[in-house]
Amino acid sequence: MQKKFQLTSSQWLLIVALLVFAYACFVLIRPYVNSIVMAFIISLLIFPIHEWLDKKMPTMRNTSALLSCIILTFIIVIPLLLVFTAIIQQGSSFSQGVYHWVTDGGVQELFAQPWVVKILDIANTYLPFDTLKPSEIGQKVAELASTFGSNLVAISASVVGSATNFLMNFGLMLFVLFFLLRDHEKIINTMRHILPLSRSQEDRLxxxxxxVSKSAVMGSFLTAIAQGAAGGFAMWLVGFPALFWGTMMGFASFIPIIGTALIWVPTCLYLLLTGDTSWAIFLLIWSVAVVGSIDNILRPLLMQGSAGMNTLMIFFSLLGGLHVFGLIGLIYGPLIFAITMVLFTMYEEEFNDFLDQQDNN
Structure with a gap:
């Protein structure tokens, strides 16, 4: 018969002290948790490359870990810089085009269309707010266009600040990633040793x-890339800057429920207002049938099989994670759900006899 393990008062004191100081350590590193978590997840994704380098240089662990970080930098940062430069160029050109369209009388021509006049008449008759006058609307749009320069400066400053913040976080992530790759065996063995679980339970967890870390990254970011590529292609066909609006669709795909509709619905309305009805219908059909189906098919497909999580659980894990943690919640949400499911399965197996006995009572 297995001897029952009893904790002494000094051991309880040690556990409590450990929990208190572990929480204190968490408070210290809380501002950098996202970078640490991303380093952990990227270490899982890049580990096959690092493992190959490690085999080629078995006695040079520092060098192999450094090379892995350099390869990751070339894979992520350089393409992002090229795309970012192209986005700035296309976005600036598009914005200047809108500015000139407004200042050259495009708004007045638009509101002179017979069907637009008819819609305004209907709105003024049935909608419970002040009368909509084309001249006043045109004046408001012109005022917005006149402040375009100052708005562009503010947006540019915000983008530069975000880019600087991204580079700082990326540098911190690379620093953590280096040690995760170099000391991965020691870290895993330490985790196995301190977890009060059986080896099979540790392996499963x-x-x-x-x-789940891999599937969350692949499911969210590959879906965003696929939707951005499909949406950008459609935008290019209808005459808009493909890379700029494709990237905007990719970012919009992270927003639950609304998603890419935040981009293509206003675009369809704009095409209708400017008389490009056929292109508006094409963009509507393409966005619903192709771009929308990518999110409905690709994301659940990439994230299937994680701890028995079905599509409904995946949806709420993404929605809740995004609401609580922000963008990084697209990884945290599924991870929390999946670990909960694994722990629930372990609980069910560990207390199976007791649960069966309760069912029979």
Whole structure:
């Protein structure tokens, strides 16, 4: 018969002290948790490359870890810089075009269309607010256009600030990633040793964390890339800057429920207002049938099989994670759900006899 393990008062004191100081350590690193978590997840994604380098240089662990970080930098940062430059150029050209369209009388021509006049008449008759006058609307749009320069400066400053913040976080992530790659065996063995679980339970928990981390990244970001590419192609066909609006669709795809509709619905309305009805219908059909189906098919497909999570659970894990943690919640949400499911399965197995007995009572 297995001897029952009893904790002494000094051991309880040690556990309490450890929890208190562990929480104090968490408070210290809380501003950098996202960078640490991303380093952990990227270490899982890039580990096959690092493992190959490690085999080529078995006695040079520092060098192999450094090379892995350099390769990651070339894979992520350089393409992002090129895309970012192109986005700025296309976005600036598009914005200047809108500015000139407004100042050259495009708004007045638009409101002179017979069907637009008819819609305004209907709105003024049935909608419970002040009368909509084309001249006043045109004046408001002109005022917005006249402040375009100052708005562009503010947006540019915000973008530069975000880019600087991204580079700082990326540098911190690379620093953490280096040690995760170099000391991965020691870290895993330490985690196994301190977890009060059986080896099979540890394997299941660690494997699930790895699988869900990978699937959350692949499911969210590959879906965003695919939707951005499909949406950008459609935007290019209808005459808009493809890279700029494709990137905007990619970012919009992270927003639950609304998603890419935040971009293509106003675009369809604009095409209708300017008389490009056929292109508006095409963009509507393409966005619903192609761009929308990518989110409905690709994301659940990439994230299937994680701890038995079905599509409904995946949806709420993404929605809740985004609401609580922001963009990084697209990874945290599924990870929290998946670990909960694994722990629930372990609980069910550990207390199976007791639960069966309760069912029979």
């Amino acid at each position: 660690l494997d699930e964390i790895e699988n």
